[in-house]
Amino acid sequence: MKVLERQLKTLGSEKTSAERTLRQAKKLLDDKRKEILEREGSKESEAAKRIQRLQQAEEAAETMKIEYDQTKQDVTDSYRAYEELEPHVQQARSNVENEERRLHVIQSKIHSLESGPGDSLAVFGQRVPQLKRLVDNHQRRFHGPVKGPIGSFLKIAPGKEAFGKLAELGMGTGVLDRFIVTNDNDRKVLQSLRGQAGCTSDCGIYQVSISSGRYAIPGPPVDGIETIASTFNISDDIVFNCLVDNCKIEERALSRSKQESEEKLLIHQDGRNRIRGNIKSVHFLPKGDHWEVNKSGSVSMMANEKELRQSVGLDRSAALQEAKNEADHVNSTLRVLRQEHGRLEHEHREFQKAWNKAKNQLNSLTSKINATADTISAIKEEEGMADNFDTDTSEFEEEITKAQTSLDGIQENISEVQWKINAKAPQLDETRSRIDELSKRTQRVQQELIEASNTLSTYMAGQTQREEKLQKKREKVEQYKAIIEQQQAKIAKISADCQVCLKQARTLAYGRIRNQELEERQKRGENIASEDLEISQPADQELEKIEIMDVTNTTQWYHVKIERLKKKIEEEKRHRNADKEDEIVARQKYERAKMTYEAKKDQLDEIANLKAKLNKDVSERRERWKRFRGHIARTTSIKFDEILNLKGSSGTVEYNHEEQTLNLVVQKDSADQNSQQSDVKALSGGERSFATIALLMALGESIETPFRIMDEFDVFMDPVARKLTIQQLIETAKTFQNRQFIFITPQDVSSVNSDPMVKILKMTPPARNTLVGGPSQQTLTFTQSQQA
Numbered sequence: 001m002k003v004l005e006r007q008l009k010t011l012g013s014e015k016t017s018a019e020r021t022l023r024q025a026k027k028l029l030d031d032k033r034k035e036i037l038e039r040e041g042s043k044e045s046e047a048a049k050r051i052q053r054l055q056q057a058e059e060a061a062e063t064m065k066i067e068y069d070q071t072k073q074d075v076t077d078s079y080r081a082y083e084e085l086e087p088h089v090q091q092a093r094s095n096v097e098n099e100e101r102r103l104h105v106i107q108s109k110i111h112s113l114e115s116g117p118g119d120s121l122a123v124f125g126q127r128v129p130q131l132k133r134l135v136d137n138h139q140r141r142f143h144g145p146v147k148g149p150i151g152s153f154l155k156i157a158p159g160k161e162a163f164g165k166l167a168e169l170g171m172g173t174g175v176l177d178r179f180i181v182t183n184d185n186d187r188k189v190l191q192s193l194r195g196q197a198g199c200t201s202d203c204g205i206y207q208v209s210i211s212s213g214r215y216a217i218p219g220p221p222v223d224g225i226e227t228i229a230s231t232f233n234i235s236d237d238i239v240f241n242c243l244v245d246n247c248k249i250e251e252r253a254l255s256r257s258k259q260e261s262e263e264k265l266l267i268h269q270d271g272r273n274r275i276r277g278n279i280k281s282v283h284f285l286p287k288g289d290h291w292e293v294n295k296s297g298s299v300s301m302m303a304n305e306k307e308l309r310q311s312v313g314l315d316r317s318a319a320l321q322e323a324k325n326e327a328d329h330v331n332s333t334l335r336v337l338r339q340e341h342g343r344l345e346h347e348h349r350e351f352q353k354a355w356n357k358a359k360n361q362l363n364s365l366t367s368k369i370n371a372t373a374d375t376i377s378a379i380k381e382e383e384g385m386a387d388n389f390d391t392d393t394s395e396f397e398e399e400i401t402k403a404q405t406s407l408d409g410i411q412e413n414i415s416e417v418q419w420k421i422n423a424k425a426p427q428l429d430e431t432r433s434r435i436d437e438l439s440k441r442t443q444r445v446q447q448e449l450i451e452a453s454n455t456l457s458t459y460m461a462g463q464t465q466r467e468e469k470l471q472k473k474r475e476k477v478e479q480y481k482a483i484i485e486q487q488q489a490k491i492a493k494i495s496a497d498c499q500v501c502l503k504q505a506r507t508l509a510y511g512r513i514r515n516q517e518l519e520e521r522q523k524r525g526e527n528i529a530s531e532d533l534e535i536s537q538p539a540d541q542e543l544e545k546i547e548i549m550d551v552t553n554t555t556q557w558y559h560v561k562i563e564r565l566k567k568k569i570e571e572e573k574r575h576r577n578a579d580k581e582d583e584i585v586a587r588q589k590y591e592r593a594k595m596t597y598e599a600k601k602d603q604l605d606e607i608a609n610l611k612a613k614l615n616k617d618v619s620e621r622r623e624r625w626k627r628f629r630g631h632i633a634r635t636t637s638i639k640f641d642e643i644l645n646l647k648g649s650s651g652t653v654e655y656n657h658e659e660q661t662l663n664l665v666v667q668k669d670s671a672d673q674n675s676q677q678s679d680v681k682a683l684s685g686g687e688r689s690f691a692t693i694a695l696l697m698a699l700g701e702s703i704e705t706p707f708r709i710m711d712e713f714d715v716f717m718d719p720v721a722r723k724l725t726i727q728q729l730i731e732t733a734k735t736f737q738n739r740q741f742i743f744i745t746p747q748d749v750s751s752v753n754s755d756p757m758v759k760i761l762k763m764t765p766p767a768r769n770t771l772v773g774g775p776s777q778q779t780l781t782f783t784q785s786q787q788a
Contacts, residue, residue, distance in 0.1 A: 001424050005421070008414065011410055011417060014410050015410045015411065018406045019407060021406070022400065022404060022407055025400040028396050028399070029397060032396055053379055054376060057372055058397075061369060061373065061376065065369065065404075067365055068362070068366070068369060069411065071358055071365055078354040078358055080422070082351040082352055085347060086348070089344045089348050092340055092341040095337045095340075096334065096341050099330060099337055100334065103330045103331065103334060105126060106326055106327045107327060109323050110320065121149060123151070124149045124152070124311055125176075127197050128203060130198075131148075131194060131199060131203050132148065134193045134196060134197055142185075143183055144183050144186055144210070145182060146179060146180070147180040147238055147242075148180055149176060150176055150177075150179075151177065153235050153236045153239040154176070154234055155235070155312065156232060156233070156312060157231060157232065160226060163226050163254045164231065165309060166231075166288055168308075168312060169283060169304065169306070170249075170254065170281075171249065172247065174201070175243075175247060177202050177203050178205065179205055179206070180206045180207075180238060180239060181207050182208060182209065182238075184207075208238065208241065208245065211237075213237065214237040215240065215241050217250040218250060218278060220253065221253075221278075222264045224255075225254070225261065225265060226255075227251075227253055227279075228249035228252050228254065229244070229250045231254060248280065252279070253265060253275075253282045253283070254282075254283055255283070256284065256285050257284055258284050258291070260284075261282045261291075262291075265277075266299070271676065272297030273297045273298065274293055275292070275293050280292060287303070288308050289303050289304050290302055290304070307329070310322065451674075461679065502548070503543065506543040506546045507538065507543065509546050510543060575589075629657060633655040635702065636653050636695075636698045636699055636702060637652045637654075637698070639698035640652070640653050640664075643694035643697055643698065643728060645670065647720070648669065648670060649670055651691065652664075653695065653698065663678065664691060664695065665677070666680065666691050668687065686716050689715075690721045693714075707739070707741075707742070708740075708741050709741075709743075709744070710729075710744065711744040712745060713745065714747055715747075726743075726749065726752060733757075734757055734758075
């Protein structure tokens with residue numbers, strides 16, 4: 001393109017020079033002709049007339065030449081416009097044809113629904129009912145089960161109707177009309193039946209293996225969010241497993257809005273975005289757009305251009321109405337497309353007419369120019385035969401002809417170069433866009449490489465520590481294995497004892513049940529034979545029929561309870577034997593026992609109410625405690641970051657309340673995210689000391705202790721960090737007037753100014769340090785009153 005632009009610039013200069021030469025030649029010719037006319041003295045002479053006719057012919061030729069150039073440009077422009085509009089016309093024609101085919105399919109579907117005997121399978125595809133009948137009629141040819149269409153096994157779960165269309169979109173196109181087979185033979189047979197039914201791209205096939213039972217998949221990660229699997233009730237296990245394997249229905253979430261989906265599912269962890277749970281993509285209403293998180297942690301958004309439609313869970317009348325609504329929509333779209341196609345066709349014909357008209361005009365001008373050139377030649381021949389040779393202007397005319405020829409050649413070259421430039425422009429734009437795309441991709445790849453390099457560095461830094469931990473874990477696993485073997489031996493012994501006890505318990509239960517049956521028979525007045533009263537050993541089959549009751553108490557508890565009941569029985573027997581003759585005493589005991597029972601019952605109700613209130617109070621206290629704990633965690637992290645900011649760093653404190661641990665994340669340069677370290681051991685001694693002081697100061701604001709003492713906290717710090725730390729400690733201590741802070745350091749604190757709240761106590765150095773000139777230890781004491 002640059003070469004062509006340079007050529008065009010050079011040709012422009014040459015054109016200017018040629019036009020200047022042509023003007024000079026014409027001026028010389030006009031001057032010569034004026035000289036001849038003045039010498040002849042009269043315009044009525046033959047030479048004057050000839051010159052005048054020649055001048056008129058040349059002026060007409062010049063005018064026609066200009067018109068010829070303009071007409072030639074019009075031919076080029078109209079042809080280019082005609083060619084450029086041709087693809088748009090073809091695209092418009094293709095759009096109309098596609099919509100007409102789509103309308104034909106919908107009309108066929110409507111016809112099938114209206115004329116068919118209640119066949120609701122037509123909602124999934126025009127040829128689905130015919131293929132279903134063929135499959136049913138050729139069941140003997142199949143070796144395994146054939147399920148289909150898939151849409152007939154799906155129903156929308158109650159209360160989730162709003163997500164029906166979104167769930168169908170999330171599964172993808174061409175799923176509801178598919179059939180499922182389980183072996184190669186059935187696939188071949190079904191392919192043959194598809195050909196008989198006239199199926200091309202519809203009524204596809206999934207081949208799966210039969211699994212034992214339905215897959216266990218996780219539910220939605222949070223309330224208010226659904227998945228495709230939770231939106232549909234799928235009646236068949238094979239269909240359910242097939243959709244899990246091929247459509248990932250448990251990994252596609254559905255939400256009512258983009259904002260709600262991001263608030264509930266998008267989380268930021270370890271400096272990267274990710275989706276909660278095992279969700280891979282999130283579709284949301286109202287248009288069916290979806291977003292997902294790629295491997296680098298960035299969120300990408302994809303718009304849906306298809307119209308949401310629903311086939312699952314509709315009855316025949318609803319499906320028919322849906323198809324008619326879709327047909328109306330297609331008709332409306334088709335009218336717009338036809339109008340656009342008609343407009344483009346009209347413009348296309350107008351450009352073609354203009355092109356033909358310009359070509360005819362160009363041909364007419366060519367004929368006129370040739371005729372004028374013949375006239376000029378004839379006049380020049382007359383001039384050559386004249387006796388007056390002083391009127392010869394052929395030399396000047398020849399110069400004009402050369403200049404005009406040169407100008408025409410340059411103009412043609414300019415047109416050719418301009419044509420090439422116009423032809424290269426789309427390719428240049430495409431190349432520039434591709435270069436921009438490659439540049440952005442290169443920058444993104446470089447950024448990912450930097451992140452991967454940082455991740456690798458962090459990983460390698462902790463590799464040795466992880467290997468040591470792994471070795472310890474392996475040793476623990478071996479210990480656990482030995483313990484498991486011992487426990488398994490104990491379990492086997494206990495199981496054998498349990499079987500013996502179980503048999504004894506069932507035997508006792510069998511005797512109890514038999515005695516209850518005999519008592520009922522006696523109550524009914526039936527005669528009981530002597531052989532029925534004999535105790536017989538039950539068969540194992542009868543013992544197996546006795547159900548096992550689940551108990552929560554231990555055997556010892558039941559032994560104690562039995563002994564206690566036996567004692568009560570003996571005591572009750574003694575009481576009854578003593579009072580059986582005294583009805584009044586028995587009546588009084590009954591009334592006392594009843595009053596005691598009612599009092600105990602009221603007390604029990606009161607205890608139950610008190611228990612409920614206590615449980616509610618405990619729950620409220622626990623929630624309040626969690627809020628306090630969260631507030632302390634947030635304030636500690638904020639204060640930790642503020643203190644690190646004094647040194648140009650930043651960081652956070654990550655609490656894990658479930659495991660009762662905390663982790664420090666320190667970014668050495670707050671402007672460089674790549675300097676972030678989640679392992680404090682990777683920091684230098686001074687950085688680790690400063691981070692530790694920042695953590696202690698952040699935690700101290702939430703700790704209500706009257707005294708706080710720090711000993712030799714700055715021995716590994718550089719002078720800048722030491723000065724910032726001491727200054728921050730003093731400022732923090734002054735804000736807590738009801739506490740006392742004591743800081744012990746062997747370093748020089750002469751830069752610290754004393755005031756009524758700050759005391760500097762210098763301890764007497766040990767004798768050995770004094771001899772060798774070592775640093776003396778000093779203590780900062782902060783008091784909030786006259787007392788130290």
